[in-house]
Amino acid sequence: MGIHTIPQHQPDIVVRRIPFAFDxxxxxxxxxEQPEWSHMVNGASLTMPYLEPFLIKTVREALQQVADPQLKKDVLGFMGQEGAHYKNHRRYNEILKQSYPELSDVEAEMDADYTIFQKRSLKWRLAYAAGFETMTMGMTEWLIGKRSTLFSGADASVTSLVLWHMVEETEHKNVAYDLYMHLYGGYWSKVWGLxxxxxxxxxxxxxGYIAMLKRDGRWNSWRSRLTLHIRVAQFLFHGAPAMIRSLVPGYHPSKVKDPQWVSDWAGAYESLADGHIPMLDTSDPEIPARFSN
Incomplete structure (x- = not known):
């Protein structure tokens, strides 16, 4: 315990309890124009109300063993942000299930998985949390960096939900890693968690996305499969560097430069009046970090 020193001058993690309203x-x-991509994101959204409560429970349990005041503060911010995320994804997922009731079966499988995972050792669960959070750094770089290709012309509410989520994943990118290293460390456990x-x-x-594509009649289309494979390959191409660099000795998430768009988004949000939902303008191909409401 105490094998990892926590940087003492980290920015505060802002908890934004944004009540996204979905039509x-x-x-x-x-x-x-991108039905396969739409369902890939929908499938990811489906996991959030199961994954993120698992992460919250795990870091809350670990918090009992933490004395470092900066790390305690960061963990509380992490829990606040993740809690806001999954509640908004749950609202959206309930709408998805109106069109795809079979998604309830997918949810049941995830619920069973995380019930089992919650019984495993705290070290195992923290390694899982740190590993997943590392992967999201690559995902964030991809989604934000290629936002024009991936989201231009798309529904503004879904786009705004996803990119808000990615902004906050960037803001708390150090926390799960710091917590795991502070309490346990261990290179190979970290690799396994990743x-x-x-x-x-x-x-x-x-x-989740297979179930939706099947109902839409797209799963057996070779064009649809090819589109999916291309998107997965793009994610791996852009996301793999983030995962690989995390395995280099001396790595720390804070050494990774954040996309400028993240701080631009956060600055724009500060100027919003209370209660306003930060809706991005997807009609602008660049999807700038400013809000249309």
Whole structure:
């Protein structure tokens, strides 16, 4: 315990309890020109109300063993942000299930998985958490860096939800790693957490988007499969460097430069009046970090 020193001058983690309001008639294919991509994101959204409560429970338990005041503060911020995330994803997922009731079966499988995981050692769970959070750094760089390709012309509410989520993943990117290293450390456990956590969330997401594509009649289309394979390859191409660099000795998430768009988004949010939802303008191909409301 105490093998990892926590930087004492980290920015505060801002908890934004944003009540995204989704139109009940929202089209699950929220990007009409990219139905496969729409469902890939939908599948990821489906995991959040199971993954993120698991992460919150894990770090809350670990918090009991932490004396470092900066790390305690960061963990509380982490829990606040993750709690806001999964509640908003749950609202959206309930709308998805109106069109795809079979998603309830996918949710049941995830619920069973995380019930089992919650019984494993705290070290195992923290390694999973740190591994998953490392993978999201690559995902954030991809989604924000390629936002024009991935979100231009798409539904503004879904786009705003996803990119807000990615901004806050960037803001708390150090926390799970710091907590794992502070309490346990260990190189190979960290590697296992990265591999297993990333694979498990990806596999769970895949079950969701397969179910939706099957109902839409797209799963057996070779064009649809090719589109999916290309998107997965793009994610691996952009996300793998983040995972690989985390395995280099001396790595710390804080050494990774954040996309400028993240701080631009946070600055724009500060100027919003209370209660306003930060809706991005997807009609602008650049999707600038300013809000249309």
């Amino acid at each position: 009940e008639k929202i089209d699950p294919v929220w990007h009409s 591999i297993f956590g990333s694979f498990h969330v990806g596999w769970s997401s895949r079950k």
